[in-house]
């Protein structure tokens with residue numbers, strides 16, 4: 001069983017700029033039955049939420065080891081949840097709720113930076129990505145900013161930044177790199 005914690009995935013709540021969002025709302029949106037306006041999931045989609053004022057609220061508890069136990073799973077991205085932790089910031093849409101927008105407040109930026117860096121300290125091999133970079137994220141804008149560029153701008157090492165697997169080229173290229181643990185990780189996604 002491979003339940004290694006390989007990925008930290010960043011999301012937005014896709015709510016209008018300046019609109020507060022609480023963890024209770026997120027839990028309702030995700031776990032209420034469909035006929036009550038929810039998604040009907042058995043668990044919410046995020047482990048933690050960053051409020052507009054920078055406060056960090058936990059939705060799904062987790063421990064500090066390198067594994068994702070059943071009770072730690074959040075349903076953020078189909079196909080990746082068994083190996084991921086999901087963090088969300090409140091916002092991600094313009095104030096008209098029409099277009100995706102990076103609406104992170106100064107306080108949210110500070111909290112997200114601290115969160116990402118602490119998570120990397122705890123899990124030095126973890127890869128950080130935006131929801132829109134995940135293999136199953138077809139056309140999603142979430143989290144409404146370029147996560148790789150932002151991570152570089154705050155000094156996150158390249159080894160912790162997720163890179164989309166490069167499309168295989170038609171020509172046959174002989175690659176002689178020895179198989180490593182990283183290869184196994186990427187095959188899992």
Ligand SMILES: [Zn+2]
Nearest residue numbers: 011012131142
């Ligand atoms: Zn998302």
